[in-house]
Amino acid sequence: MPSSLPLVLVSASHEMLGTRPFLAARCEYIDAVRLAGCLPMITPGGEPDDLLDLADGILLTGAPANVHPSHFGEDVLDPTLPLDPERDSWTLPLIRRAVERGIPLMGICRGFQEINVALGGSLHQAIHAVPGFNDHREPDSDDLAVRYGLAHEVDIVPGGLLDSILGQPRITVNSAHGQGVNRLAEGLRVEALSPDGVIEAATLPDAPAFNLGMQWHPECQAATNPVSRRIFEAFAEACHAQRNRRA
Ligand SMILES: N[C@@H](CCC(=O)NCCCC(=O)O)C(=O)O
Numbered sequence: 033m034p035s036s037l038p039l040v041l042v043s044a045s046h047e048m049l050g051t052r053p054f055l056a057a058r059c060e061y062i063d064a065v066r067l068a069g070c071l072p073m074i075t076p077g078g079e080p081d082d083l084l085d086l087a088d089g090i091l092l093t094g095a096p097a098n099v100h101p102s103h104f105g106e107d108v109l110d111p112t113l114p115l116d117p118e119r120d121s122w123t124l125p126l127i128r129r130a131v132e133r134g135i136p137l138m139g140i141c142r143g144f145q146e147i148n149v150a151l152g153g154s155l156h157q158a159i160h161a162v163p164g165f166n167d168h169r170e171p172d173s174d175d176l177a178v179r180y181g182l183a184h185e186v187d188i189v190p191g192g193l194l195d196s197i198l199g200q201p202r203i204t205v206n207s208a209h210g211q212g213v214n215r216l217a218e219g220l221r222v223e224a225l226s227p228d229g230v231i232e233a234a235t236l237p238d239a240p241a242f243n244l245g246m247q248w249h250p251e252c253q254a255a256t257n258p259v260s261r262r263i264f265e266a267f268a269e270a271c272h273a274q275r276n277r278r279a
Pocket residue numbers: 058093094095096097098099140141142143208209210211212
């Protein structure tokens with residue numbers, strides 16, 4: 033008997049464990065998907081349609097590695113920063129196809145940046161170097177509560193998807209990114225902004241299914257933070273609807 037839980041593909045990234053490469057997704061992403069009542073499956077890549085034939089939802093995770101800037105027509109600004117071209121090679125086509133096929137999609141941090149780039153947008157490669165923008169990188173600490181602690185406010189755009197999910201004009205979020213949306217892809221709509229004007233969330237309103245990208249990390253407090261919980265619940269609701277359609 034197949035599971036009645038929606039299957040959510042969770043993108044894996046290349047990480048070094050000691051001297052050897054692994055494909056991995058941080059446990060908090062997995063726990064948050066489970067907590068929302070879905071079945072997570074860490075996914076190392078593959079042909080978009082093969083993957084989407086299985087999926088009721090896609091969760092694009094954050095990762096230290098940046099999206100390769102060749103995908104938005106630029107050279108690498110800082111060669112000391114990590115890249116994951118293999119992940120780019122399957123997530124970017126997957127996003128375009130998931131949108132076309134109406135599979136629910138949620139992108140967190142790098143995952144949000146991937147959505148913007150996949151749909152034709154570009155990134156600031158170092159937000160902190162852009163005049164007027166603050167430093168959005170996390171504090172350098174081994175204490176995860178400090179590293180992913182609440183860092184700044186975010187204004188929710190009235191009348192949008194996040195507004196309908198959260199029902200509040202302002203939230204406080206963690207922040208752990210050096211890059212961020214520069215040119216917003218055509219069709220994407222801004223859903224939230226930080227006080228310095230960084231695009232913190234966006235959606236493609238004309239897509240046939242739920243889709244949301246955000247620059248902060250709701251998975252880090254998915255069990256305790258009501259904002260994080262509501263975001264994952266909204267995604268899970270769309271995945272359940274997709275599961276029922278497939279059944
Ligand atoms: N490299 C990009 C994306 C940042 C990002 O996703 N950070 C999360 C890292 C932790 C994790 O989720 O594994 C940037 O710097 O903007």
